[in-house]
Amino acid sequence: MDAPRAARLAARPPGPPPVSSLLHRTAARGVVVVPSRSACQFQRWWPGGCTFPSPGRCSRLAAAHRNQSPVANLGLPPPRPRLPRSQAAGTGTRVTGDGGFDRRPLVECTGDRSIQEHAGVVEEKASKMSSTVPKSSNIFWHDCAVGKADRQKLLKQKGCVVWITGLSGSGKSTLACTLGRELHTRGKLAYVLDGDNLRHGLNKDLGFKAEDRAENIRRVGEVAKLFADAGLVCIASLISPYRRDREACRALLSDGSFVEVFLNMSLELCEARDSKGLYKLARAGKIKGFTGIDDPYEAPLNCEIEIKEVDGVCPPLCDMAGQVVTYLEEKGFLHE
Known part of the structure; x- marks a missing residue:
């Protein structure tokens, strides 16, 4: 170190530098x-x-x-x-x-x-959002030049919602996929909205309390309405245990394009068909609010199609899907 620099360092007073070094x-x-x-x-x-x-x-x-x-x-x-x-x-x-x-x-x-404090505030705000955010106001519906009739003419079919309801294990998802395949082979555009699949995305924030089930059905009903408006045959397969929720979905399509399909299978048959073991868990008390065990299922009163078990077993899939396709043909949904 050179002598002048050493002298300057030796002359520096102890303690922090003057305030002017910061300000x-x-x-x-x-x-x-x-x-x-x-x-x-x-x-x-x-x-x-x-x-x-x-x-x-x-x-x-x-x-x-x-x-x-x-x-x-x-x-x-x-x-x-x-x-x-x-x-x-x-x-x-x-x-x-x-x-x-x-x-x-x-x-x-x-x-x-801190990150922990910040995360806590965000979580608290999110939990209160539904109750504190007011409903949208001063909004208006905007019509487009291309309407439902134009899309149906292009697709050579009429948009509708086939709503499949029934107990867990009654065969809703299997019937929905089979029906979708049958319509596809006929050159008709269809899409399946499966209840379990939707809980991986659109409804992943919902549980199985009564209010969550109602919101689950409401969301699916709104999405199904959009598919029908696009001219598709929308096949929705959900337990949808409460009658009022299904009727609310029906009311969204006032033109008669809501087709309710009730898979009327007994609880005993559904338990015997339970490949996921859900009924066993519900019987053991490990699943609460399970439809048919400790939560009610309200059967439809005026469904368009009712499919019943035959001699304690489900009818063949092709027969069930054929019954729905026949109804859609008779009502004119599969042609212009």
Whole structure:
């Protein structure tokens, strides 16, 4: 080290540098420029090396300068509270130079809030969103030049909703897929909305309480209506245990394009066909609110198609699908 530099270092007074090293005036406007909290946390020099100052130290330095400079409006946040040593364990705190504990987390996020606190606020806001966000108002329906009739003419079929309902294990999904394949081979455009599949995406935020089941059916009904409006044969297969929810979906299609198919299979048959073991879990009390066990199923009163078991077994799939296709043909859904 050269002699002049060594002399300058030896002449440096002990302690931190003057306040002006943190806060300075700009020559152009004569106002005080305050470094951000992250800048204040960068480093300061002590005899023998450097360390990181606490936010409280930055705030005290800023306050001292503010008292001397009436043009300054610093606006730094107040120092964070300190925890006694007995309360600091397990809180993600760190020991500061003055023997206290800094409450700051090791990782910080926007708004000077810890990630855990921020996540908690977001979760709380999300849980209250449905009750605090008002319904849409001042909105109007916008009609397009191409309507349902135009799409049906292009597809050479009429849009409708085939709503398959019944107990778990009654064969709803199997019938839906078989029916979709049969319509496809006939050159008709169809799409299956399966209840379990939809809970992987559209309805993955819903459980199986009564209100969740109602919302599940409402959403599927609205989506099915859009498919029917597009000119497709929409095949929805859901337990949909409550009659009022199914009737609400029917009311969405006032032109008679809602076809309710009731798979009227006994509980004993459905339990015997239960390949997923759900009934066994429900009987053991491991699944609560299971339809047919501890939650009711309300059978349709005026369904378009009812398919019953024959001699304690389900009818052949081709017969069940054929029954639905015949109905759709007779009602004119499979041609213009």
